Amino acid sequence: MTVVVVGAGLAGLRAAEAVRGHGLAVTVLGDERHLPYNRPPLSKAALRESATAADLAFRIRRDDLGWRLGQPVVGLDLYRREVLLADDTVPFDALIIATGIRPRVLPVPGPPPMVLRTVEDAEALRRALTPGRRLLIIGAGFIGCEVAATARAMGCAVTVCAADAEPMIRPLGEHLGAGLRRRHEQAGVEFHLGVGVSGYEPSGVTLSDGRTLTADVILSAVGSVPNTQWCAGNGLDLVDGVLTDNRLCAVRTTAAGEEGAEAPVLAVGDIARFPNPLFDEVPRRIEHWSMPTDTGRRAGAVIAALLAGQSPALDFRPLPSFWSDQYDATLQSFGMPALGVPTLASGSWDGDCIVEYHRDDVLVGVVGVNRTRELATYRPRIGSVSDASQPAAD
Ligand SMILES: Cc1cc2nc3c(=O)[nH]c(=O)nc-3n(C[C@H](O)[C@H](O)[C@H](O)COP(=O)(O)OP(=O)(O)OC[C@H]3O[C@@H](n4cnc5c(N)ncnc54)[C@H](O)[C@@H]3O)c2cc1C
Structure with missing residues (x-):
């Protein structure tokens, strides 16, 4: 029995370790050239001081995992139980989808701004943020706020513009978001809130109210898009990530009994949209660092049970947690x-x-x-x- 994990981030790693721990062979396929590395430092210490993927690499708890890195998976054929690389196919008995998310890009004209997801993105941003340069951040969520704080510590002038009324308003609410804004303002960050961006210019942006903001460096941090394009056309619900049940098994529209329909397909990490009875029955994606480990372990146990012909219990109630360092x-x-x-x-x-x-x-x-x-x-x-x-x- 071979389990294939697509996506070599934290969730893919923890899922692979768990699967192997249950005695199953596992191969992890990833498009980045690196072994899994830690992303949270990319907006914090690793932005201030250069860090390589090797510096940020996770400890891999097993040396018997298979790896194929540096090649994107371009397609999935659930009927044949194969994932497709540009020049090869990889068969599986069970599949774990762990391809995470990528930065959302605003559909506005002009030269695209920088984004921050990979170690290469962080290195490019770090090089651009020399003292005295003016950084404009579009978006006041986690990453926008963390980069604002780090860039101030690096001696840059920082402006944040966002459609939201306060920074990090969605997870924190209005009052705590306003408190956070005042912390940033005391550190010298300028905010333009409740306004969208209608165009990128080589030296700034045009706002939806007609004003222009000038900058030397522009970072877009306006949310994320799940990396599901490679698994389209297989009867999976990909409306927002990969919809799963509480076992983390992908919800499918393929008719039961159809060949290929029974191979276990699970989703883990940022991409998984699953119901958590700790709160209610509504499936949600959670983009926090705690989820890859919790969902990865769960996926290993579920796959082992399913391949042994057992039914895993519907009792997965992980407690989401996040942290954010700012000043x-x-x-x-x-x-x-x-x-x-x-x-x-x-x-x-x-x-x-x-x-x-x-x-x-x-x-x-x-x-x-x-x-x-x-x-x-x-x-x-x-x-x-x-x-x-x-x-x-x-
Ligand atoms: C800058 C930054 C700061 C963060 N800070 C915090 C923080 O302070 N606190 C916190 O709780 N969380 C933080 N997070 C979130 C946390 O890092 C994520 O929740 C976590 O990385 C999710 O892991 P994952 O394995 O699901 O996805 P990812 O880490 O994104 O891994 C997915 C992997 O799959 C690869 N992939 C995508 N498509 C394909 C394909 N077609 N074929 C092959 N491979 C593919 C991707 O390139 C990537 O390597 C931060 C994230 C970022 C980017």
Whole structure:
């Protein structure tokens, strides 16, 4: 039995290790030339100081994984149980899709700006960010905010423009987003919020309200697109990533019993859209560093069970978590804050704090700013009815 993993990032690596741990042969196919490496430093330390993929490489816990790197997978034939390279085909008994996401590109005219996803992107950006240069960042999400903080530390002038009303408003909410904006403003970052970009110029951008912003370097950080193009035409739901059930098995429209229809196909990491009963039954993609490890391990166990003719339980309830470093602030989160309404639990919106996010009476997420130790106590409480709403004991 051979398991093929497409995508040599963290999720592909952890899935391959798990599959091999169950005694199955596994080959990982990746389009980057490097063994899997850590992306979070690319907007932080590895942007300030040059780092190679080897410097950022993950420790590989097994030396018996097969690797084919530097070649994109261009197609999938589920009927024949093969993935297609430009000049070869690779057969499989089970497939794991781990091809992650790529930066979204705004459909506006003009020379395309820089993006940040790979170690090569980070090196190109680092070289461009010499002290005194003016950086314009389009997008005020995680990557836009982190690069803004890093670029200020590198001595660049930084402007951020974004359609959102506040930085990181989707995961954090308005008040904490505004607090974060004030931190950036105190560090000298200029914001233009609630405005889109209608054109790229060689030395800046035109905004949707007609204004122009000038810059020496432009970075686009406006979200992501899942890398699913290579698996189109096989009856998978690819509307937003790869739709799976709670086992992480891809949902298929192929008729049961059709040849090829029964080969296990799973998705892991940023690309997997799965229901998590810790919150509800709605399938969602989660682009955080904790998911590749959780989903990779789960995929190994599920494939081993399916190939042995067993039915894995529908009990996968991973706790999403993220962190983000900006200036002297470390933001950390457990759960899915974006699902809830924020309440300040301690501290202040502008300073170090803990913010709880509730949906109805259920604690669905928590974010802490420089509150690592306190935040850990929240882990077991995510997904539970909060204490405040419990009836008082007699
Ligand atoms: C700059 C940056 C900073 C980040 N900072 C944080 C942070 O502070 N905290 C946090 O929680 N998360 C952070 N993240 C997110 C985190 O890195 C991701 O959640 C994680 O990398 C997802 O792993 P993955 O294996 O699913 O996808 P990826 O790491 O994207 O790996 C997918 C791999 O598949 C390859 N691939 C794509 N298409 C094909 C194809 N057709 N054939 C073969 N290979 C293919 C890709 O090139 C890539 O190598 C950050 C991400 C970036 C880019």
